[in-house]
Amino acid sequence: MSIPPAESRYESLTVDDEGFVQLRWPAGAKITGPSAKDAFDEVNRICAGTRRPMLVDMATTKSVAREARSVFGEPCAASRIALLGRSPVDRVIANFTLGVSQVPCPTRFFTDRDKALAFLREGPHDGTV
């Protein structure tokens, strides 16, 4: 797959101490179908067959294309997803993502990081640190 342009590529993708996947989009990112696919492929790769909760930091994301929202609806290694934003715009974008696609695992939008992490901890996961 071709590599998406910088303005739409995810900023970082890591697994934290709790075994949660942390996906961060850069400020002003325009998430396209290929960039969403690129990010989810990487999520699946680093999970290496295990299922892990995932925190997606999408604060200040400029736009999420319809094709990208469809990618978010495809099954992946995430066992739960917390979408973290700050503004009412993030909330609208996040809820359109949740509304358009039938998400394959429990997914919710948060503006508070702690509440988001608490939601991720509620569910079981088989990932290890």
Add this chain to the structure above:
Amino acid sequence: MTEPFDDKRLDELVDLIVQLASGNLSARLAPSPARDSVDAVITGINLLAEELDLMYQNLEHRVAERTAALDQARRDMERLALNDGLTGLANRTLLADRIGQAIARAERGERPPCVLLLDLDEFKNINDGLGHGAGDRVLVEVAHRLSSVVRNTDTVARLGGDEFAILMPGTTEEGALRIAQRALAELQKPFELGDRAVWAGASIGVCFGQRGQTADLLLRDADTAMYAAKARGRGNVQVFRAEMHHAARERLQVASELGVAVAQGQLRLHYQPIVELATGTIVAVEAMVRWMHPQRGLLLPVDFIPVAEDSGHIVELGHWVLQTAIGQLSNWRETVPESFQVHVNLAPVEVRWPGLDEFISTTLQQHAVAPNRLALEVSETGLMTGDIAGLDALQTLRRLGVSVEIDDFGTGYSSISYLRRLPIDTVKIDQSLISEFATDGDQTAFVGAMFRLIDSLGLRTVAEGVETATQMEQLLALGCRYGQGIFFGEPRPAGDMTQVLSARPIPARST
């Protein structure tokens, strides 16, 4: 944060909504870096507009797809309603419509249309003998051949069964007759069905339209002309003339009267001698049916046999001929030698009749006549339809000892090598080949070669239509052994023939 009521983004948002409401679903408004609630509303409206645009496009696409499917279904329905399912040709409805259009154009000054009506001569034999599958393949091929001879402006139609029509708008009489002859020639060629060839042949009626005429009348008159072509021996083209209506009514009358002709004893048999050319000895007679009609006098076979074949009276009539001829041969027991034969013509439909062999066997026994004294004559075209049931029946009769003869050889399209595969003993050469002896030396040489080939197959040859002593001598020189024709004697009633046979000693036939 900007005060909502002073915010110019709200005005821009109203403009966006107006644009969207006017149908411009691609209109969008970029949210500001503030990313506040107003920007959230802008983002939400942008996203809703995107969804709406997509749904609208999907809907448009589906409407286009459904419209195309409906158009296709309508075209399919029209095709089914107006075309023949087997051949794809126009059907009667479409033909009538196009005739109507052509007549309407004639009203505006164009030349009136012409209709050719074609009926296959041997289709029933093919269909009955080889099955509907074979019949259908012949019909499809007929459609191809007819389509290949017409102009782009003509319409070829199948009216049903083995009946076809060609509409020629704005044609001349010469042009129409040229197409009719080409169609006739195409349909006289053999039809290949796997490893078998069959012959269908056709009779064609032609009718030139007149201003003010209806499609129904034009078709009816073309049909009348087609029946006139059938009555003239089939395989020909007839142009409609008003007096043909009289002939058509007469055919109906004949069909009706034939039903009682046998029962009321109106049929007669006349006998024509078949002579050994070298000695002049009468070795056989051919029985020829006549109808002593109470009002119209003595009718020849051409006047009623085609009607009998079409009306189904032919089997009953054929039984009467067989019984009478065999009975007459029995009556001549004291007059003719034991090898003397009577020849009887069989129509193709009689050959296929399931009880034919049993009927003949019983009749021969009733009259104490040996089977080898009966010779059955079957027309070349009758045999060439490739009718398996008919060939089996003839084979059975040959095993009984009855002779089988192919009649009118040279009028159809059978090859001499094909004769080897037929269950026959004798080949009767058509008189059309003999009549050209005097004027055509090549024809004489050709017929001579034919005699030698037939002889090499172990078959006997009888020449029909011998009219002069010169012809007889030529035939003898060419190796033909038997002849028949007015030179040796006209067909005559049994009483007269008895006198002829009694007047001269009859040597035994040498074969």
